[in-house]
Amino acid sequence: MSRYRFIEAQRDHYPVRLLCQLMAVPASGYYAWQQAQHQKVAQHEPAWETALVKAFGVHKRPWLKVWYKS
Secondary structure, eight states: OOHHHHHHHHTTTSOHHHHHHHHTOOHHHHHHHHHHHHHHHHHTOOHHHHHHHHHHHHHOOHHHHHHHHO
16 A cells, blocks of 8 residues: 555544644645546546536427427
């Protein structure tokens, strides 16, 4: 387990700055690592999900209008 992962696991129980001091890492390094982790999660969004959101955003359910007119 990396130092930053340990801090992440314990941050609900102890202040981050204290954990950083104990692990001998700068708090700014921890926060940079944390931000990079969140960006990795956002980048792994499935391509089909992105395409689906785009399709619904562009077309806005035109089939619904046709169905109601009949």
